[in-house]
Amino acid sequence: MAKTVDLDQFDHALLTEVQTDNQTPARVLAERVGLSQSAVLRRLRRLRAERIITADISIVNPEVLGIPVTVHVLVRIDRGSRTYSEFARKLKRRPEVKHASYVTGGADFVLRLQVESMAAYAEFAREVFHEDETVSEYHTYVAMQELIGPTAKR
DSSP: OOOOOOOOHHHHHHHHHHHHOTTOOHHHHHHHHTSOHHHHHHHHHHHHHTTSSOOOOOOOOTTTTTOOEEEEEEEEEOTTTSOHHHHHHHHHTOTTEEEEEEOSSSOSEEEEEEESOHHHHHHHHIIIIITOTTEEEEEEEEOSOOOSSTTOOO
């Protein structure tokens, strides 16, 4: 478990800003959070060094890549057949899987997929779920619009 760190209002404000756009210039961040540019840069270095900021990434528009359909899937595995780690390894080999979590509750895995079409998802479901005897059930939810998240229209 990660240790908890004390962050002040400026740290929280900076984290909010860089989670929206990590390419915002330090001078703009300084204006927005009420610090000097050098203080902003110093705090960002510390937040990265302390692994509070763990990555600086780019969110790519899935429509431009030809994979505009977002599908969320809840998957339940038959506990008596194969380990969860084997199913997780299979998911990691599939480029359609953009996020996967091992969870508690009614499902064992929650997946977020990006596919080019419903036909592409049907093929994925056949290969990953139907042909795997350890998948006892799965429930599919097709996203109609992202309301909150990195690609949501603000």
